Amino acid sequence: MPQLRTDGQAHSGLRTHLTRALLGAALVVPLLAGGCGRSGTGGAPDGRPLVLTTFTILADMARQVAGERVRVESITKLGAEIHGYEPSPSDLKRASGAQMVLENGFGLERWAERFYASLRDVPHVTLTEGITPLPIASDAYRGQPNPHAWMSPRLAKVYVENIRRALTRLDPAGETTFRRNAERYNAQLDALHNELQLSLARIPPSQRVLATCEGAFSYLARDYGLTEAYLWPVNAEAQITPQRMARLIALVKERQVPAVFCESTVSAEPQKQVARQSGARFGGVFHVDSLSLPDGPAPNLLELQRHNVRTLQAGLAGS
Numbered sequence: 001m002p003q004l005r006t007d008g009q010a011h012s013g014l015r016t017h018l019t020r021a022l023l024g025a026a027l028v029v030p031l032l033a034g035g036c037g038r039s040g041t042g043g044a045p046d047g048r049p050l051v052l053t054t055f056t057i058l059a060d061m062a063r064q065v066a067g068e069r070v071r072v073e074s075i076t077k078l079g080a081e082i083h084g085y086e087p088s089p090s091d092l093k094r095a096s097g098a099q100m101v102l103e104n105g106f107g108l109e110r111w112a113e114r115f116y117a118s119l120r121d122v123p124h125v126t127l128t129e130g131i132t133p134l135p136i137a138s139d140a141y142r143g144q145p146n147p148h149a150w151m152s153p154r155l156a157k158v159y160v161e162n163i164r165r166a167l168t169r170l171d172p173a174g175e176t177t178f179r180r181n182a183e184r185y186n187a188q189l190d191a192l193h194n195e196l197q198l199s200l201a202r203i204p205p206s207q208r209v210l211a212t213c214e215g216a217f218s219y220l221a222r223d224y225g226l227t228e229a230y231l232w233p234v235n236a237e238a239q240i241t242p243q244r245m246a247r248l249i250a251l252v253k254e255r256q257v258p259a260v261f262c263e264s265t266v267s268a269e270p271q272k273q274v275a276r277q278s279g280a281r282f283g284g285v286f287h288v289d290s291l292s293l294p295d296g297p298a299p300n301l302l303e304l305q306r307h308n309v310r311t312l313q314a315g316l317a318g319s
């Protein structure tokens, strides 16, 4: 399987560039194939409406609700760094065939402004509408909304409802289908919530520290009583400073955290350094901002959550 991580590169812009270059070399991604040749009213080549999402996790959620009625594609590819993404000319060209864009909001998609400026007639729908954000706790983005609300299964149901409403506006004849699909998916998210509660309750309370690269687990940590620790609050400002590293090393030592982790879309190298200097192990890679390849550990949001919790449990238990 192609490696989607870009170990050894710390700068976020460089990471983005390299991730995209790696993906371009490693994968034949069909995501960019459709919708380019159309002009005017747009739509997919098969006649179905084309809805774009800003990243792969939203595409998965939208497909769960859309079923076969709507074609859903992600603007950013699998493995891409989504905070500092730089849209390509082909992204913009493809977007001209779309009839709707679904975005996360909470400041995640500042890079998408170019899309919206060039797509004046294409509505974009914010899927965090109705969610009260948790603020980013520190540094340059302090006080701004933490964008990773999809990491809470409970809040993911708000996304589902916003997707259902948006698709119904786009394709009113699909109302019954979208409602049924949304109900089924919400039941799966409820089951996932119960599953995560049971799994995480098995970790001794003193060990419930999730130490990773990005502060992307704030919503999950709040929902399941975990302490979150990270190297940088949000990938958009992923600067490695000695202070941040020292702070995390001190916390890992103080709490005797047996394992630290990182995410699939950024370099794990700084966190491996934390592991070496704190005596913790490097416990593995979480998926947060992107799904994995279809045959990887996180092909959809439900499996992504299960993979992360398994990785956390195995890392913390392996001490």
Ligand SMILES: [Zn+2]
Pocket: 083, 148, 214, 216, 235, 288, 289
């Ligand atoms: Zn992120």
